[in-house]
Amino acid sequence: MAYYPVWSADVLPPEHINFSRVDWIDFAFAMPNETFGLNWDGSDNAPGILMRLVNVAHQQEKKVKLSVGGWGGSRFFSPAMNNYNSRQAFVKNIALVYDQFHLDGIDIDWEYPARPGDPRNYVGSNDTANFLEFLRLLRTTLPSTARISAAVPATPFSDANGQPMKDVRSFADVLDWILIMNYDVWGASSNPGPNAPLSDACKNSTQPAASAEAAIKAWTAAGVQPSQLVLGVPSYGYISTSQASRLRQRDQNASLPYVHALTDEGADNGQVQFRELVRQGVLCRDATSPERYVGCGGFTREWDPCSSTPFLRSEAGQLITYDDAQSLELKSAYAKENGLLGINIFDVHGDTNECELLDSLRLGLGL
CATH class of the missing domain: 3.20.20.80 (Glycosidases)
Incomplete structure (x- = not known):
């Protein structure tokens, strides 16, 4: 469905x-x-x-x-x-x-x-x-x-x-x-x-x-x-301005303005679609990786074991939570x-x- x-x-x-x-x-x-x-x-x-x-x-x-x-x-x-x-x-x-x-x-x-x-x-x-x-x-x-x-x-x-x-x-x-x-x-x-x-x-x-x-x-x-x-x-995630190296498990109290370095292609409220992460070179296919995709374009893919979800982070201070x-x-x-x-x-x-x-x-x- x-x-x-x-x-x-x-x-x-x-x-x-x-x-x-x-x-x-x-x-x-x-x-x-x-x-x-x-x-x-x-x-x-x-x-x-x-x-x-x-x-x-x-x-x-x-x-x-x-x-x-x-x-x-x-x-x-x-x-x-x-x-x-x-x-x-x-x-x-x-x-x-x-x-x-x-x-x-x-x-x-x-x-x-x-x-x-x-x-x-x-x-x-x-x-x-x-x-x-x-x-x-x-x-x-x-x-x-x-x-x-x-x-x-x-x-x-x-x-x-x-x-x-x-x-x-x-x-x-x-x-x-x-x-x-x-x-x-x-x-x-x-x-x-x-x-x-x-x-x-x-x-x-x-x-x-x-x-x-x-x-x-x-x-x-x-x-x-x-x-x-x-x-x-x-099929989407969120872009944040953050230097965090791991995802929190605490309630969200305040949000920051969305970073639009990645376009939304019709998504709501600054959300970013998975297809856009691939299209813009933030995620790259890797047939040798069990994860199937790796971070690229200055982003590193990480895995959050607490929620069983991936996230991407860059040295420029962007963090993307997604599936x-x-x-x-x-x-x-x-x-x-x-x-x-x-x-x-x-x-x-x-x-x-x-x-x-x-x-x-x-x-x-x-x-």
Whole structure:
């Protein structure tokens, strides 16, 4: 599985996606608006791009879901879920888009019910209860063949008191699968940490819940079967200004301006795609290296054993936290060992043209 954001179409047109490596594509994003309809994120060309994506995917017998929300698109979720009438209107509008584009499913990426996300978001104490009622209505409105997923943080949904729910089986009953977003744990900082930790192997993190291992344990403890979980992994990293020689395992308190020596190619908030690290000569292929890539162009590749992720550092004071084929294979192998449904990468256009990240994920899954 992979996300395909609308803003990636210039770099990776839908027709150039290698569908032999994925079964599902999530088109990102449609955003709830103040009248409980949907706006498109990032481009007036989104409807045309989505239609092209659906057409080429279906030609290859692959499936497409529309992802609704995202970090910058969750502002109006709470009002849209607030009461029966708003939920009815919102579901009706989603169903219209579902039919219009011949979709195979809907992904709800609400960041986050009953807890802060983007500062512009509306947040209510009854968000999570309202979300469940919305999902039940969406389930009965869409065709029985439609797949419905939710993208979630490392800890279960917040209850009315702002605490993680201890039992989310009611959500599992109505969702086909739950995608754990195991990324953006640390961003850019003078004391950087890993973007997507596999685990807290050194037992010294002040964010011990923010790893793939901890998140899977938290959601299964709350009642979700592993076979209903998908692990979300990144194809991007963060550039920091830092002289650090190792990654911290402490909470991020302050961030610095992003360094744009490496271009973003459509990425958000100064993130850098893996393909850009390769294209700009910061990472070089090395067939003799078990890591498959080594640092070059003045960068040295290091390995953080606490999070099982690589990072790059330069004498000029740049440090890049990211994931590569080695770390992603470890994550997908962990997912397989623990009986998860699969892996979803955010996003497909961050991979190289040779699909090296997708291939590493498939290798870890035994495919």
